[in-house]
Amino acid sequence: MQFIDLKAQYEFAKQRIDQRIAAVLDHGQYIMGPEVSELEGQLARYVGVKHAITCANGTDALQLALMAMGVGPGDAVIVPTFTFFASAEAVAFVGATPVFADVDSRTFNLDGEKLAATIGKVQASSSLKLKAIMAVDLFGQPAAYESIQSIASAHNLLVIEDAAQGFGGERNGKRAGSFGDIATTSFFPAKPLGCYGDGGAVFTNNDDYAALIKSLRVHGKGSDKYDNVRIGMNSRLDTLQAAVLLEKLVLFPAELARRQHVAGLYSAELENNPVVVTPKCEGGVTSSWAQYTLQAKAVSRSTLQRSLQRQHIPTAVYYATCMHQQSAFTSATPPLSDLSVAESLAACCFSLPMHPYLADEEVERVIFTLQNTLL
Structure with a gap:
C-alpha cells in the first residue's frame, strides 16, 4: 500500500x-x-x-x-x-x-x-x-x-x-x-x-x-x-x-470525487473509534483531502503508527514542530498569544494513506487495523 x-x-x-x-x-x-x-x-x-x-x-x-x-x-x-x-x-x-x-x-x-x-x-x-x-x-x-x-x-x-x-x-x-x-x-x-x-x-x-x-x-x-x-x-x-x-486537470474532478469517497469510508467507520479523533469539515465546506489526518486519543500516536506499520500500512506526521517552535523563529518572533491547541495537535496528529487510486479493500484494511488496536 x-x-x-x-x-x-x-x-x-x-x-x-x-x-x-x-x-x-x-x-x-x-x-x-x-x-x-x-x-x-x-x-x-x-x-x-x-x-x-x-x-x-x-x-x-x-x-x-x-x-x-x-x-x-x-x-x-x-x-x-x-x-x-x-x-x-x-x-x-x-x-x-x-x-x-x-x-x-x-x-x-x-x-x-x-x-x-x-x-x-x-x-x-x-x-x-x-x-x-x-x-x-x-x-x-x-x-x-x-x-x-x-x-x-x-x-x-x-x-x-x-x-x-x-x-x-x-x-x-x-x-x-x-x-x-x-x-x-x-x-x-x-x-x-x-x-x-x-x-x-x-x-x-x-x-x-x-x-x-x-x-x-x-x-x-x-x-x-x-x-x-x-x-x-x-x-x-x-x-x-x-x-x-x-x-x-482533465482527471482532477474524478480524482476529487474518489478522494471524497475514501475520506467518507474512513470517517464513517472511525468517527466513534475510541483511539482517534477524525477530521471535521464545517457546514458548506468540501475538502480536497490533500491528507486525511487523525488525532491520537486513547493511546499514543507512535503506538497507532506501529500498529499500522506491522500491517505494512504507511502513515505520516505533518508539522510535529509548530512554526513558533522552529529554530529560525524562536528568537526572532516570540509568540504574542496562546498557541496551545496547535502544540497539542503537533503532538498527536498523524495522516493515513490518501489518494484517488486507493482501493476500497485497502481502506478497509486501514480501518480494521485501527479498530483492533486496543483489542
Whole structure:
C-alpha cells in the first residue's frame, strides 16, 4: 500500500500525458511555451477568478503575492503556527515579520476568535505594522474566510489564501484559490493537483496585482526582457510541467470525487473509534483531502503508527514542530498569544494513506487495523 501513489496515477493517464510531453519536445518552447498560457486560462476558469499566473513553486507564489501587496520590512503578517514552514518563510523572506496565531482543533485552520485576539495583542504590544493575514487551507479544507475577511476588513488588513493543499476544495460554493485579495497554490507532486516537479500559481481578481506579479516573476520585466522596471525574481513554470498539469486537470474532478469517497469510508467507520479523533469539515465546506489526518486519543500516536506499520500500512506526521517552535523563529518572533491547541495537535496528529487510486479493500484494511488496536 502506498501513502500517495503517483505511479498508479501516471499509469492511468500515461498515453495522454506522454502525448502532451512529446508535443512540447517537438515544438521546443521549454520556457513560457503555449501550454503555460493554456494552463493559466484553464486554472482561472476552474477556480473562478480573472487571473491565474503560474510560477516555479508554491513558496515563490507566496513570495510573489507578498511582493505585489507591498509587504516588507516593518510589516507583520499573521500566519497559523500549525502549517508548513514555507508559509512563514515567505513572510520573512520579504523582510516582514510572521506573527503566529492558533488554530481550530477539528478543522486545523485559523481560529477566528484567536485571530482577533492576536491582532489585538499585536496592536497593543508591538511596534510592528500589521499588513495582512495569511490563512492556510490545511489538509485540503478551505479556512473560514467569512470570519477571516470580516476581521481583516475591520482592521484594514489584506488577506492571502495559501491554498497549497486546498486546491479543489470548496466553501459555500466558492473554490479554493478564489478567497482573499490574492490566493496561491502549489503543484508539488504530492498535492491534490500535482506536476512532475515543482510548480505553483497565484490567483487574483485584481488587474493591478496580476500585472505586477507577471512582471515580478520574470525579473521585474517591463515592456521586454531588457527593460527591467523593478526588482523581481526568476520564477516561471516550465512548459513540460504545464503540459503534465493540463492532462491532470482533465482527471482532477474524478480524482476529487474518489478522494471524497475514501475520506467518507474512513470517517464513517472511525468517527466513534475510541483511539482517534477524525477530521471535521464545517457546514458548506468540501475538502480536497490533500491528507486525511487523525488525532491520537486513547493511546499514543507512535503506538497507532506501529500498529499500522506491522500491517505494512504507511502513515505520516505533518508539522510535529509548530512554526513558533522552529529554530529560525524562536528568537526572532516570540509568540504574542496562546498557541496551545496547535502544540497539542503537533503532538498527536498523524495522516493515513490518501489518494484517488486507493482501493476500497485497502481502506478497509486501514480501518480494521485501527479498530483492533486496543483489542
